[in-house]
Structure formats: C-alpha cells, structure tokens
Amino acid sequence: xxxxxxxxxxxxxxxxxxxxxxxxxxxxxxxxxxxxxxxxxxxxxxxxxxxxxxxxxxxxxxxxxxxxxxxxxxxxxxxxxxxxxxxxxxxxxxxxxxxxxxxxxxxxxxxxxxxxxxxxxxxxxxxxxxxxxxxxxxxxxxxxxxxxxxxxxxxxxxxxxxxxxxxxxxxxxxxxxxxxxxxxxxxxxxxxxxxxxxxxxxxxxxxxxxxxxxxxxxxxxxxxxxxxxxxxxxxxxxxxxxxxxxxxxxxxxxxxxxxxxxxxxxxxxxxxxxxxxxxxxxxxxxxxxxxxxxxxxxxxxxxxxxxxxxxxxxxxxxxxxxxx
Amino acid sequence: xxxxxxxxxxxxxxxxxxxxxxxxxxxxxxxxxxxxxxxxxxxxxxxxxxxxxxxxxxxxxxxxxxxxxxxxxxxxxxxxxxxxxxxxxxxxxxxxxxxxxxxxxxxxxxxxxxxxxxxxxxxxxxxxxxxxxxxxxxxxxxxxxxxxxxxxxxxxxxxxxxxxxxxxxxxxxxxxxxxxxxxxxxxxxxxxxxxxxxxxxxxxxxxxxxxxxxxxxxxxxxxxxxxxxxxxxxxxxxxxxxxxxxxxxxxxxxxxxxxxxxxxx
Numbered sequence: 001x002x003x004x005x006x007x008x009x010x011x012x013x014x015x016x017x018x019x020x021x022x023x024x025x026x027x028x029x030x031x032x033x034x035x036x037x038x039x040x041x042x043x044x045x046x047x048x049x050x051x052x053x054x055x056x057x058x059x060x061x062x063x064x065x066x067x068x069x070x071x072x073x074x075x076x077x078x079x080x081x082x083x084x085x086x087x088x089x090x091x092x093x094x095x096x097x098x099x100x101x102x103x104x105x106x107x108x109x110x111x112x113x114x115x116x117x118x119x120x121x122x123x124x125x126x127x128x129x130x131x132x133x134x135x136x137x138x139x140x141x142x143x144x145x146x147x148x149x150x151x152x153x154x155x156x157x158x159x160x161x162x163x164x165x166x167x168x169x170x171x172x173x174x175x176x177x178x179x180x181x182x183x184x185x186x187x188x189x190x191x192x193x194x195x196x197x198x199x200x201x202x203x204x205x206x207x208x209x210x211x212x213x214x215x216x217x218x219x220x221x222x223x224x225x226x227x228x229x230x231x232x233x234x235x236x237x238x239x240x241x242x243x244x245x246x247x248x249x250x251x252x253x254x255x256x257x258x259x260x261x262x263x264x265x266x267x268x269x270x271x272x273x274x275x276x277x278x279x280x281x282x283x284x285x286x287x288x289x290x291x292x293x294x295x296x297x298x299x300x301x302x303x304x305x306x307x308x309x310x311x312x313x314x315x316x317x318x319x320x321x322x323x324x
Numbered sequence: 325x326x327x328x329x330x331x332x333x334x335x336x337x338x339x340x341x342x343x344x345x346x347x348x349x350x351x352x353x354x355x356x357x358x359x360x361x362x363x364x365x366x367x368x369x370x371x372x373x374x375x376x377x378x379x380x381x382x383x384x385x386x387x388x389x390x391x392x393x394x395x396x397x398x399x400x401x402x403x404x405x406x407x408x409x410x411x412x413x414x415x416x417x418x419x420x421x422x423x424x425x426x427x428x429x430x431x432x433x434x435x436x437x438x439x440x441x442x443x444x445x446x447x448x449x450x451x452x453x454x455x456x457x458x459x460x461x462x463x464x465x466x467x468x469x470x471x472x473x474x475x476x477x478x479x480x481x482x483x484x485x486x487x488x489x490x491x492x493x494x495x496x497x498x499x500x501x502x503x504x505x506x507x508x509x510x511x512x513x514x515x516x517x518x519x520x521x522x523x524x525x526x527x528x529x530x531x532x533x534x535x536x537x538x539x540x541x542x543x544x545x546x547x548x549x550x551x552x553x554x555x556x557x558x559x560x561x562x563x564x565x566x567x568x569x570x571x572x573x574x575x576x577x578x579x580x581x582x583x584x585x586x587x588x589x
Binding site: 021051 | 485487488490491492493494495496497498501505506509510512
C-alpha cells in the first residue's frame with residue numbers, strides 16, 4: 001500500500017483520476033500487472049470501465065437512488081454478472097464488512113463510517129487489481145477517524161492487489177501505508193518508507209509535514225518498545241501496537257547525562273543539522289532516533305556539530321501515544 | 325415566541341395590490357358564475373365536444389412523447405458537451421418559448437408546409453403534407469412544448485453531480501449503462517417536471533395549432549380551438565364548460581409541480 005502525500009492542490013487526486021482513466025494522460029504511461037493501460041505515445045488508452053481498477057471517492061459517491069446492496073452489486077452487474085449472483089456476492093461483501101443488516105438501507109440513512117465501508121465494498125466487489133482511495137478518512141468525524149483508520153488497515157491487509165491512497169494528513173499516510181510518495185506542485189518530491197521520509201526530509205514542506213517524531217512500537221504498561229530499537233516511558237499505561245508522537249520541541253539535548261525528572265534519557269550522535277528559519281532541527285541517531293528542535297543559540301552554546309555525542313531527554317508526559 | 329416585526333406600509337400599496345388580485349380573480353369568478361352547472365354533463369357528452377377532448381388528449385400526449393424523445397438527447401448535448409455554437413443552439417431551442425405562438429405556426433408552415441423547405445420536397449415525392457392534419461397538430465404542439473422539457477432536463481443534468489457518472493464508469497459501466505442506471509434515475513424529478521410542463525403547454529396551445537394545422541373538427545380542432553369557435557359562433561355555455569375544464573387541468577398541473585417551480589411548496 002502506497003500513500004501519496006501532499007498539500008491540497010498538489011495534484012494527488014488528479015493522479016488517482018488519471019490512473020482510473022477519468023483524465024487522459026498527456027505523456028507517460030500507466031502499466032498495471034505488466035499490462036499497458038495507457039500510453040499516449042502509442043495512442044493507447046483503455047477506458048475506465050475496462051480497467052481492473054476500483055476507486056473509493058472522498059465523499060464516497062454512493063448512488064443515492066440505490067440501496068447499499070444495490071450499490072455494491074452495481075459494479076458486478078455492470079460487468080455482466082446476473083442479478084441474483086451479483087446480489088449474493090454483494091451481500092457477502094457487506095457481511096464481511098459488518099454491514100449485513102444494512103443491506104436494504106439507502107446511503108443517506110447510513111453513518112459516515114458505514115458509508116465508507118459500503119464504498120469500500122463496492123470497489124472491492126469487482127475484484128480490482130488496483131485500489132484507489134481518495135482521502136478515505138477526511139469525510140469522517142474526527143472522533144471516529146482513528147477507529148475507522150484501524151479498521152481500514154485491517155481490511156486492506158487481505159487485499160492482494162496494489163492499493164494507492166491519497167491524503168494530505170501525514171498521520172493517515174504513515175499509519176496506513178508501507179511506502180510514502182510526497183507530491184508537491186505536481187512533482188514527486190520524495191519517496192520511501194515512512195521511516196526514511198520522516199528521517200530525511202528533503203524540503204521544508206516535508207520537514208514541516210512530518211515535523212513530529214512519529215515512532216511505531218509495541219506497548220506494555222507504561223513502556224513502549226520502539227520499532228528499530230529503544231524504549232520510551234510514557235505517562236499513561238497501555239497495551240499493544242501503538243504510535244507515539246514526540247514533538248521535536250519536546251526533545252532536550254545535553255552535553256552530558258542529565259539527572260532530573262525526564263524519564264527518557266539516552267545517548268546518541270548528531271547525524272544532521274538543519275536550519276529552518278529561526279529554529280534548528282537537530283537529528284540525533286540513537287535508540288530511538290529523534291529530531292530535536294532547539295534555538296540556534298543553543299546549538300552555538302552546546303557546540304553541536306555532526307558526529308558529536310549528545311544526550312537526549314524526553315519527558316514521559318510529552319509523549320503522545322495512541323493505538324496503531 | 326418572538327413576533328415578527330410588522331412592516332410599515334402605505335395604503336396606496338394595499339389598494340394597488342388589491343387591484344392586482346382582482347385582476348386575476350375577476351375573470352375566474354366570471355367564468356364560475358357563467359358556468360351552466362345544470363347542463364354541464366350534457367355538454368360534455370356532446371359528440372363534437374367529445375371529439376375535441378379526445379383529440380386534445382391524444383395530440384398532447386403524443387407531442388409530449390415526441391418532445392421527450394427528441395428533447396432529452398438535445399438537453400444532454402447542451403448540458404454535457406462543449407462545441408462552438410452551443411449557446412446559439414440553446415437559444416434556438418428555447419426560442420419557441422418566447423415566440424408568439426402564431427409566429428411559430430407561420431414558421432412551421434414555411435418549413436413543413438406544402439411549399440416549405442422540407443415539406444415541399446416531401447409533398448412532391450409522397451403527396452403527404454403536414455398542414456391541416458392531426459400529425460400537424462402534434463408537430464405544432466411539440467414545437468411549442470419541447471423547449472420546456474429541454475430547459476428543465478438541461479437544468480437537471482447540470483445540477484446533477486457528474487462524479488456519480490464517473491464513479492459508475494470506474495465500476496465498469498459502459499456509457500449507455502451509466503445513462504440508463506445512473507443519470508436518468510438521478511434526474512427523474514426534472515424529467516417528470518419537464519414532461520408535465522411540456523404536456524400542459526401542448527394541451528393549451530392555440531396559435532401555432534390554428535395557423536399550422538387549421539381548425540377542422542375531428543382532425544385538428546383541439547379544445548382551445550373549439551373554445552374559440554364556440555365563442556365565435558355564440559355557443560357560450562360550451563365555451564365556458566371547456567374553459568373551466570382547462571382551468572381545472574391547469575390547476576392540477578400546478579398542484580403537481582408545486583414547490584418545484586412555483587414558490588412555496
């Protein structure tokens with residue numbers, strides 16, 4: 001699962017629409033499973049209805065005049081499946097997504113989360129090789145977003161095709177995708193795993209975008225075993241797979257081991273220094289690796305240079321944790 | 325509860341408004357008063373009247389059907405496609421709405437009449453002519469009624485979210501399937517409203533009909549024409565009955581379309 005991340009207007013949705021065949025390419029190619037779907041140079045263009053592509057739109061676009069079941073069955077019937085088998089398959093999909101009882105309900109009477117699941121079922125029912133998701137969580141109430149995100153991650157794990165997600169929310173991207181592609185002004189600015197992108201921003205936008213330290217790990221009671229090494233003590237107890245956010249501004253740097261209230265203290269090496277306006281971002285590699293934000297004056301005073309050993313401290317109360 | 329503030333008004337305003345209301349109410353009242361209530365059923369049973377009624381019904385329904393057949397595709401083209409001259413085409417399609425109907429009739433004669441642009445060659449080849457025939461009535465009524473359908477359906481198509489059609493295509497629907505299973509169902513209210521408006525207009529058409537199709541009882545004398553002739557030849561009771569019938573039909577149409585086009589629903 002790849003995520004296209006970028007600010008609004010960067011062109012992310014356009015890319016999705018082009019892949020779906022709704023917008024023609026001026027140049028370039030679309031190749032899926034080794035099959036060329038579009039190649040303007042060779043005047044080749046497979047229309048959207050013949051591409052093995054399923055799309056979940058930002059506001060779902062569930063047909064208002066059809067029930068949930070009919071919506072999910074629509075793609076199958078459009079592709080020639082008979083009425084009864086299509087309805088049966090649709091019913092199965094709805095049951096699989098926990099919507100068995102809502103089959104005859106019209107979309108207008110479903111909650112946001114339910115609509116999203118129907119839209120997902122509708123796209124998956126046609127057995128696509130490429131699944132496109134346009135800001136799947138943005139239409140949802142903030143309060144249920146985390147839960148739906150977890151739900152989505154679980155469901156997409158079973159999907160055998162390629163899935164591509166578009167979002168402007170870095171949290172969404174990092175939580176759902178294995179690979180991040182950052183798009184700015186219609187160009188790919190950076191691509192890689194979430195960890196790579198987070199660790200080495202290549203433009204102020206990306207740096208700002210992933211301006212938080214986001215760590216993944218497994219939690220037991222008050223301690224998180226961070227993926228890739230290190231432990232973090234946090235204020236509130238919890239359990240299971242978690243995401244932890246440490247704002248760079250909460251990371252303090254010391255020349256020697258500090259003894260004080262911060263529960264998390266470890267040593268590392270300065271692996272990079274970035275100047276962003278009136279702040280300095282210091283990348284510290286260690287277990288775990290973090291980015292600290294300090295004043296230029298502090299950098300000068302500490303004599304921070306690349307390669308230097310530093311001690312890092314993070315207060316347990318400054319770590320924000322939530323289920324992954 | 326807060327009472328709405330009362331507007332200051334001048335008595336002159338009230339008087340003028342009252343006169344305006346009377347302007348509409350008096351003619352209707354006049355009709356109601358003159359209505360020959362006791363002989364109504366007898367009049368309606370008269371064969372001449374029955375013929376006019378049947379003809380009006382058949383012709384208006386046929387022209388509505390023709391308007392739909394030709395008007396919906398036209399509306400689709402105007403709403404969805406972009407091409408040079410589109411505005412001109414829309415203007416031409418709407419023209420019959422603002423044209424004096426009798427002028428429409430003359431134009432139809434010049435196009436489809438026995439010496440017309442299209443009618444001429446057809447008449448020479450087949451001996452068939454549209455003027456003064458029942459099909460001619462249908463053509464005249466379609467001419468004046470179709471713009472209503474086109475305008476309504478076009479508006480419906482424009483206000484519809486096109487992305488539903490895109491969603492359908494990504495699901496595998498061909499353009500035809502999209503039209504049939506997504507577009508038309510979604511604009512059904514506009515389609516119905518447009519058809520009802522067109523039918524109502526066709527039913528009431530006079531000027532173009534009498535000019536193009538003439539006033540022959542049985543073949544081209546629709547109810548509006550019958551009313552005119554009856555009035556002209558002094559058969560007032562018949563004219564009144566038919567007129568009130570038309571009013572009842574118009575009221576029914578208004579009720580059916582309330583909220584869509586006529587303000588408070």
